[in-house]
Amino acid sequence: MARKPKFNPTGRAAKLFAALLALCVWQLAAVLIGNRLLLVGPIQAAKRLLELLGEKTAWQALGFTFSRISLGFLLAFLTALVLAALSARFPLAETLLRPYILAIQTVPVASFIVIALLWLSSRRLSVFISFLMVLPVLYANALQGIRSADRQLLEMAKVFRVPPARQLRCIYFPALHPYLRSASHVALGLCWKAGVAAEVIGVTGRSVGGMLYDAKVYLEISDLFAWTALLVAVSLLFERLFLKLLDAMLTLAVTKEG
């Protein structure tokens, strides 16, 4: 007798069902509210999204925001690695950095955006804010990763006089990789949220944040949903690409030695 397939509550089918159910709940809420100025359903949002994809200005706005936020993230990633390496090598550096890291972690992002608006043009704001918001997350994880490097392997490398670049590639990088991976996963979500918030508050023209601001001013709620969906898609795509790049770098570092 053929066995009945068992339902897996955390499997793909269950997740797809949950997503479809959420869309139905959204559509139902839109129908019940019955006011397009307050809430539009997924069908209207999808229609508007398709329209946006055909507009040149939408692609320009998306390109502008993507370039700024990804630049902020990449700068933060590199800065975090340098600062973590310094802190791991010189304990005083960690102590000296602590107040800045704590300040960035505790001060609300809105305060930073308002302060930054006094210093920078609104077109550069999202680079700075996304950089600032993800730096502590990446720094803390990179430092932990460096410290998790196997001491016995480092001693072995010292005895055999292995050049620092090779130690970095074969001992530190594999130790750092899981920390950087999980930190990047969190930080990428964070930098898109903070970066777009900065564009909204700074009313940055020709940016996704600027478009969201316009949607709010002109009560174009379908634009708001369409832009949000587009942002989520782009940020997820960037996250996947970046994490794949990190994995590929690890594989390359390991296979390079044979």
Added chain:
Amino acid sequence: MEIRNLCKTYGEKKVLSSFCADFQPGKRYALMGPSGIGKTTLVRLILGLEKPDSGDMTGVPAKMSAVFQENRLIPELTIPGNLRFILGRRFPAETIREMLEALSLTDCLETPAARLSGGQQRRAALARALLADAELLVLDEPFTGLDEENKSRAIREIDRRFSGTLLLVTHSREDAEALGAEMIAL
């Protein structure tokens, strides 16, 4: 290599107290004694991995090689990868191949070190130590986990390939004699 009045304390525990010894270049020595007497501490001091509390060490060679108590292989790398890690890419592949053949390691060249058996890992650690360019070779219980056949192979390779100063840390008189090492009781 001269060692004079070497002292090392960990917390309250005095591990080495005024240790003195002379090691002649090209000779073999076996540091012997019960566990906890400070044999490994002494070789860690010689290898520059610890600093002594007091005492002098002169004439310590700049080029050293070691088989540690643990295998200390990079788990993601294969045996050739682990050897290349210390030898660099320009080191002749032929020499590596000869060594791996001599230690019967040619059947697991594609396997990452983490997935090798204890004996294979130990032989890989021995291969690494013997291929490194060194004037002083430190072997801390080098034959742990090796059967008699592989132990004989390893001893043969040590005799064939290393002519510098050798420091063996062991509990086994037999191992010290097999390597022709002068025994020093700690």
